[in-house]
Amino acid sequence: MTIDEMPAGGLPDAGADADASAPETAPANAPVTTPEPGTALERRLEAILMVVDEPQSTVALAAAVGAPAGAVRSAIAALCADFDGEGSGPRRGFELREVGGGWRIYVRAEHDALVTDYVTTQTPSRLSQAALETLAVVAYKQPITRGAIAGIRAVNVDSVVRTLVARGLITEKFTDAETGAIHYGTTDALLGYLGINSLDELPPISPLLDDGTQGFGGIPGIDDAHAGEGMPR
Numbered sequence: 358m359t360i361d362e363m364p365a366g367g368l369p370d371a372g373a374d375a376d377a378s379a380p381e382t383a384p385a386n387a388p389v390t391t392p393e394p395g396t397a398l399e400r401r402l403e404a405i406l407m408v409v410d411e412p413q414s415t416v417a418l419a420a421a422v423g424a425p426a427g428a429v430r431s432a433i434a435a436l437c438a439d440f441d442g443e444g445s446g447p448r449r450g451f452e453l454r455e456v457g458g459g460w461r462i463y464v465r466a467e468h469d470a471l472v473t474d475y476v477t478t479q480t481p482s483r484l485s486q487a488a489l490e491t492l493a494v495v496a497y498k499q500p501i502t503r504g505a506i507a508g509i510r511a512v513n514v515d516s517v518v519r520t521l522v523a524r525g526l527i528t529e530k531f532t533d534a535e536t537g538a539i540h541y542g543t544t545d546a547l548l549g550y551l552g553i554n555s556l557d558e559l560p561p562i563s564p565l566l567d568d569g570t571q572g573f574g575g576i577p578g579i580d581d582a583h584a585g586e587g588m589p590r
Contacts, residue, residue, distance in 0.1 A: 398424055399432045399439075406436075410503065410515055412459025412537050433460060457532030457539075476523045484524070491517045492526060496547070497562055500530045500540035526550070 401422045406413070415433070419426040433453065442448030454463045464472050484492070491514050494506050506514045518541065521527045530542040548554065 398422065398428060399436055402429065402432050403436060406453065406460065406462050409461060410519065411539050412456045412461040412532065414459045414537060418460065457534055457537045459537040473525065477525060484520075485517075487512070487514075488517050488520055492521055492543075492547070495521070495527050495541055496543050496556065496559060499542035501542075502533075502538040502540055504538065506541075 401424075402418060405418060405421050413421075415426050415429055418433075419429045422429065424432075437453045438444060439446060440449045440452050450465055450468050451462050452465050453460060487510075490510060491506060494509050495501055498505070498509070503514055503518050506518065518527070522529070522541075525544055525546045527541045527547070528544050530540045532539050543556065548556075551559075553559070
């Protein structure tokens with residue numbers, strides 16, 4: 358800058374240039390974006406509910422996520438509304454349902470036929486040894502809980518029970534109102550696979566075991582006794 362170009366007021370103020378290069382501040386009335394209250398808790402509950410096999414009480418869920426029961430109840434209500442499409446999002450193909458005093462995610466009733474068809478046509482037909490043994494336990498001891506099945510077989514049966522339910526060989530009969538435990542039983546589809554009209558036609562268990570409390574694992578011939586010609590193996 359030459360002397361002729363110098364402004365009448367003298368040298369430019371260095372502070373003015375600094376102010377000009379500084380980022381603009383947000384207008385006083387600009388909206389402030391903050392996380393929605395309860396969102397983190399809702400997502401944590403959603404993650405837990407996606408993997409549970411039995412309805413979970415509010416107290417159990419509160420203990421799992423480390424939050425007060427009141428906050429969990431509010432978050433569950435928000436999740437129900439979210440899944441039902443009451444907010445800005447779509448209505449989901451699943452729902453959060455209260456059953457036997459606990460909460461669990463279920464497929465919506467209108468999609469039951471679709472899911473059943475997919476499961477029965479898209480999954481392999483062969484059952485594992487563990488699945489056949491678990492199926493035998495359910496057939497003879499029904500209605501029976503997963504915990505009781507695990508006690509008889511002395512192994513964790515969560516994934517096996519899920520497989521048998523998905524194949525349509527066993528189903529949820531009822532839920533204990535006090536404990537929330539689901540009781541399982543066999544389906545008519547199993548009778549068709551075995552080629553029998555009722556469970557009364559199953560061979561007696563006494564030749565295989567002294568009683569029905571010692572477990573079915575490792576008993577020779579147990580699978581052949583329950584697997585008919587059309588039985589998936």
